[in-house]
Amino acid sequence: MAGARPKVVIVGGGFGGLWAAKALAKSKVDVVVIDRQNHHVFQPLLYQVATAVLSPGEIAQPIRRILHNYKNIEVVLGEVVEVDPANKQAVLGDGVRVSFDYLIIAAGARHSYFGHDDWETSAPGLKTLDDAVEIRRRVLLAFEMAERDAYLQNRKRQLNFVVVGGGPTGVEMAGAIADIARQALAKDFKAIRTADAHVVLYEGSDRILGTFAPELSDSAKQQLEDIGVEVQLKSFVSEIEPGRVKVGEDWIDCDVVVWATGVAASSLGKKLGVETDKAGRVFVEPDLSIKTNKDIFVIGDMASIKQADGTPVPGVSPAAMQMGEQTAKNILAELDGRPRKPFEYNDKGTMATIGRSKAIAEIGKFKFRGFIAWLMWLFLHVFFLIGFKNRLAVMTDWFWAYLTRERSARLITGKAEHMHDAIEFLQAARSRDTRSKSKTTV
Ligand SMILES: Cc1cc2nc3c(=O)[nH]c(=O)nc-3n(C[C@H](O)[C@H](O)[C@H](O)COP(=O)(O)OP(=O)(O)OC[C@H]3O[C@@H](n4cnc5c(N)ncnc54)[C@H](O)[C@@H]3O)c2cc1C
Structure with a gap:
């Protein structure tokens, strides 16, 4: 990291990834957002496209467009298939490796068909x-x-x-x-x-x-x-x-x-070599990092974490957005020599x-x-x-x-x-x- 600006790689331009990127905009880090699709989808309105009220373009926006004002953020189209924690690299489907100082994984979840x-x-x-x-x-x-x-x-x-x-x-x-x-x-x-x-x-x-x-x-x-x-x-x-x-x-x-019905978190979680729940969500530390590497964070629908009352943080967009923002703040705090804060879900x-x-x-x-x-x-x-x-x-x-x-x-x-x-x-x-x-x- 010496000399160069620290680099934060974000996997996924959904709610978690996008909110993390925005919170890192115009800061002292360089950010790369990698998504396998070129657009962010406002998932809560997907059913309106499925039932012919809205057109696809009305609930989606190119990620590059959303982030175009921020000089320190680059957007890359690609699928991350693996993470190499030892070398601090995210590996794309075509074998290209992207180095990071911090990695935020926000690749979301899909439906589970319970083995079918x-x-x-x-x-x-x-x-x-x-x-x-x-x-x-x-x-x-x-x-x-x-x-x-x-x-x-x-x-x-x-x-x-x-x-x-x-x-x-x-x-x-x-x-x-x-x-x-x-x-x-x-x-x-x-x-x-x-x-x-x-x-x-x-x-x-x-x-x-x-x-x-x-x-x-x-x-x-x-x-x-x-x-x-x-x-x-x-x-x-x-x-x-x-x-x-x-x-x-x-x-x-x-x-x-x-x-x-059913939730299956992105398979990237299981590839990190840390404990996951039945749905493949990663059990994260209070600051949303993974147990084996404090510079890798897992957020949004991929993360399994409990609230103060013992109930799980739900897989909803506000939780993903808050996790994205908190992770960005923790990274910037650490670079300023301040301690990280634990994530607390604010249920609105x-x-x-x-x-x-x-x-x-x-x-x-x-x-x-x-x-x-x-x-x-x-x-x-x-x-x-x-x-x-x-x-x-x-x-x-x-x-x-x-x-x-x-x-x-x-x-x-x-x-x-x-x-x-x-x-x-x-x-x-x-x-x-x-x-x-x-x-x-x-
Ligand atoms: C139909 C539907 C309706 C919903 N309605 C609501 C609602 O009304 N209110 C609410 O709060 N929540 C709702 N949710 C839940 C909410 O959308 C999720 O909690 C939220 O999107 C989670 O954010 P995320 O960033 O974790 O993942 P996502 O928003 O799913 O983003 C994941 C991103 O990662 C990308 N990606 C995945 N794998 C890779 C990879 N290997 N490499 C690169 N990119 C990758 C995807 O393309 C995607 O852009 C709904 C979800 C669905 C599916």
């Missing part, structure tokens, strides 16, 4: 823009195929959407699919009644949104049922095949399955949206439901959207969708072969219509 990774093709999860566009394609195609069957073959059948997992993403997805079926698409389809589409949410535990107070979980369930979603509690999906899922002893036919409350004018929010001891909670959710999410242009575009689209119940991003896009795959998948669902075990009514 083959389910992903049939039941995509929602994590990236590609996932959102794929789910949008499947949802919109399901309606198109049903219309085609009804019009060309006079064959009417129930459209079934299954969402697995009653956490915030599952609840948002189920509510949004019910919303588009009942509202946005209703007038555009002539041979089918889109509002008859059946949306079912399966949750393994005895309530949805289990991190909220029980009365808010109950309210969320009621709000979902009010918009026509069937909520099945204590229901585990134990198998998934194209066009159907198994719940208990029953096979349930479905046109689209969305997977919204949580909220989850359920559909048009429907949400729940828990802020300290205050609990909100329905329209007020939805307004709070809406303004908070627009406030945190990166980039003024995005905020304006998103506000305009939401306002339009709210007034007209229209959806502006309803294009089915993709290469012909992808479209063909999706159609084949749907055909598997349709060909099962007559199966005797099925609960589906045709």
Whole structure:
């Protein structure tokens, strides 16, 4: 480090990495942000892309653009596949090595299929823009195929959407699919009644949104049922095949399955040679560094750390942002000869949206439901959207969708072969219509 400016390498330009980089901007260190994608995604709004309210460009921004004002920050497109702590280097997929004085790993998490990774093709999860566009394609195609069957073959059948997992993403997805079926698409389809589409949410535990107070979980369930979603509690999906899922002893036919449960932290964590939890999150020290190397930090969804009351710091964006900022401050403090401070999560409350004018929010001891909670959710999410242009575009689209119940991003896009795959998948669902075990009514 002598003479040269210290170099901080940040893996991941998500919430944790970006907030760390911003806190190091214009400081005495050089920063390199490495991400395998060129853009930062505002994940809390991914479900709105998956359900055709917003376009991908409205919830994402090039990382290079976000950080373009800071001369001490460089952005590199690449995937970090390994860390070499002894030589203080991060190794990229093509073998290129990037040296660091400090390393901040913020590579996030994906869904876990609990050892059944083959389910992903049939039941995509929602994590990236590609996932959102794929789910949008499947949802919109399901309606198109049903219309085609009804019009060309006079064959009417129930459209079934299954969402697995009653956490915030599952609840948002189920509510949004019910919303588009009942509202946005209703007038555009002539041979089918889109509002008859059946949306079912399966949750393994005895309530949805289990991190909220029980009365808010109950309210969320009621709000979902009010918009026509069937909520099945204590229901585990134990198998998934194209066009159907198994719940208990029953096979349930479905046109689209969305997977919204389980967490698998980036595999980079396990490669550090330190202890991880079952989900692959790294048990970090109080200052978020790893046990074996105080110059390597793991933050955000990849980190496992407890709050003062013994509960785990949740895998949410405010936690990742606060970890990023705290790590940056600790690095700068150490370079100034001051001690590092332990990370303390400042919980400002949580909220989850359920559909048009429907949400729940828990802020300290205050609990909100329905329209007020939805307004709070809406303004908070627009406030945190990166980039003024995005905020304006998103506000305009939401306002339009709210007034007209229209959806502006309803294009089915993709290469012909992808479209063909999706159609084949749907055909598997349709060909099962007559199966005797099925609960589906045709
Ligand atoms: C659908 C969905 C909805 C959500 N809704 C909410 C919500 O409403 N409120 C809330 O607070 N939180 C929400 N979350 C959780 C929140 O988004 C995460 O907690 C947060 O993004 C974690 O930040 P992170 O920096 O750890 O990881 P991420 O934001 O996931 O960023 C990880 C980054 O690392 C990059 N990367 C991964 N691996 C590598 C590699 N090997 N090399 C280089 N780059 C790599 C990725 O491309 C990505 O840019 C939601 C998450 C999802 C998926």
